[in-house]
Amino acid sequence: MIGKTLCSRSRPGSERLPLMLLAVLGALLTVGCRQDMHDQPKIEPYEVNNFFADGMGSRIPPAGTIARGWLREDSALWEGKDAAGELVDTLPMALDQALLERGQQRFEIYCSVCHGSTGDGQGMIVRRGFKQPSPLYEQRLQEMPVGYFFDVMTNGFGLMSSYAKQVPVQDRWAIAAYIRALQLSQNAALAELPSPIQDEFHAALTAAESEGDGVHHDDAAAEHH
Amino acid sequence: MAQIFRPSTNTIAKMSIILGLALAGSLVGLLMAFERSTYRTNEGVVYAQPVPFSHDHHTAAMGIDCRYCHYSVETSASAGIPPTDVCMNCHKEIWKDSPMLEPVRASYRDNTPLEWNRVHDLPDFVYFDHSIHVAKGVGCVTCHGEVNKMPLIKRGSSLQMSWCLDCHRNPEKNVRPPEEVFNMEWERPKDDPDYGAKLVEAAGIEGEQRLTSCSTCHR
Numbered sequence: 001m002i003g004k005t006l007c008s009r010s011r012p013g014s015e016r017l018p019l020m021l022l023a024v025l026g027a028l029l030t031v032g033c034r035q036d037m038h039d040q041p042k043i044e045p046y047e048v049n050n051f052f053a054d055g056m057g058s059r060i061p062p063a064g065t066i067a068r069g070w071l072r073e074d075s076a077l078w079e080g081k082d083a084a085g086e087l088v089d090t091l092p093m094a095l096d097q098a099l100l101e102r103g104q105q106r107f108e109i110y111c112s113v114c115h116g117s118t119g120d121g122q123g124m125i126v127r128r129g130f131k132q133p134s135p136l137y138e139q140r141l142q143e144m145p146v147g148y149f150f151d152v153m154t155n156g157f158g159l160m161s162s163y164a165k166q167v168p169v170q171d172r173w174a175i176a177a178y179i180r181a182l183q184l185s186q187n188a189a190l191a192e193l194p195s196p197i198q199d200e201f202h203a204a205l206t207a208a209e210s211e212g213d214g215v216h217h218d219d220a221a222a223e224h225h
Numbered sequence: 226m227a228q229i230f231r232p233s234t235n236t237i238a239k240m241s242i243i244l245g246l247a248l249a250g251s252l253v254g255l256l257m258a259f260e261r262s263t264y265r266t267n268e269g270v271v272y273a274q275p276v277p278f279s280h281d282h283h284t285a286a287m288g289i290d291c292r293y294c295h296y297s298v299e300t301s302a303s304a305g306i307p308p309t310d311v312c313m314n315c316h317k318e319i320w321k322d323s324p325m326l327e328p329v330r331a332s333y334r335d336n337t338p339l340e341w342n343r344v345h346d347l348p349d350f351v352y353f354d355h356s357i358h359v360a361k362g363v364g365c366v367t368c369h370g371e372v373n374k375m376p377l378i379k380r381g382s383s384l385q386m387s388w389c390l391d392c393h394r395n396p397e398k399n400v401r402p403p404e405e406v407f408n409m410e411w412e413r414p415k416d417d418p419d420y421g422a423k424l425v426e427a428a429g430i431e432g433e434q435r436l437t438s439c440s441t442c443h444r
Contacts (some may be wrong), residue, residue, distance in 0.1 A: 045302070109290040139358065
């Protein structure tokens, strides 16, 4: 053993040089590996993929197919229509505070740009030149069944595009419920409001009057709108 | 026979060892600094796009919520690049004759996608998911920068692993209440030192061991 070890030490260069050269070559080869792992052959969302004629990595499901869990059996939920094809006038889910709050949040995101936060049809895009929609709280729309609003969101109406892509079914119903709340609020008389809100309003009004200053009066009124 | 080396050679030999090490060390340091520079990470770099879309105009000036266009951000890994239909929701009426928007109209007419150049691109071995970050209270602005002030979109952060880990180690420094995630102007209250810790607790964000485990981001 000792003899063998000594022997190999006696001529180091001749054995190690090829090994070292091999190591250097190996290290050079790894330089090219980096991007392979960074950009793998798998398709990421929206990635270009030239395997397909249209170059789109994200594929559209073939016509007539339904993804698991997406069978639209419940026509009231998915279309806002009953078995006879008439627009439904009841929500296909329970109405509670959470649903209305969700509806308010989604209305602010997707609808207020045109319809305005109160549904008056004076949203930013309308102020920039888009055709003004009817106020959501006008008499004609108050008389529409709730399924009507769901139907318009789903299929579009006039210049309004379908929002089915941007707003999932459950949220469209939440917005429809919130539109009912807007219709109620925009046509409500002060005497119909809960007494704490009435008190708050009167207190603000009194405070504004005692200030006796038009500017302050406007501020207080604006706060309570 | 005269000696080959003078006594001062000792000093030169020692100095050359120190200098050699210093040189090797600074070379490594230089390479590390280079890898972290914005030249390499492209942080703050604007990418050429088919249409000069202004986030500044659409969000800050028009008041459109991030989710109007990026509507899958709350439910899926990808925040979503809006299909051309979404642009046309407004632009079939607004600026409908603008030459700047011709690529958008062409895309709509011919049913071909607009080819945007990706700005925030993580390596494919990172499994980033927008929905969980949004649900736990990481604001858009935290990673993407002040997009509401960008006439042309630029990369908001380095996207390096050390940057990810900075937050995964100390989420309390970066999270906000879930309802403020999409608010680009939100400011963290300065009076409460435990503010972040409370949010982490309320959101049920797991501890450092879980957040920095390899398989949290790589699989």
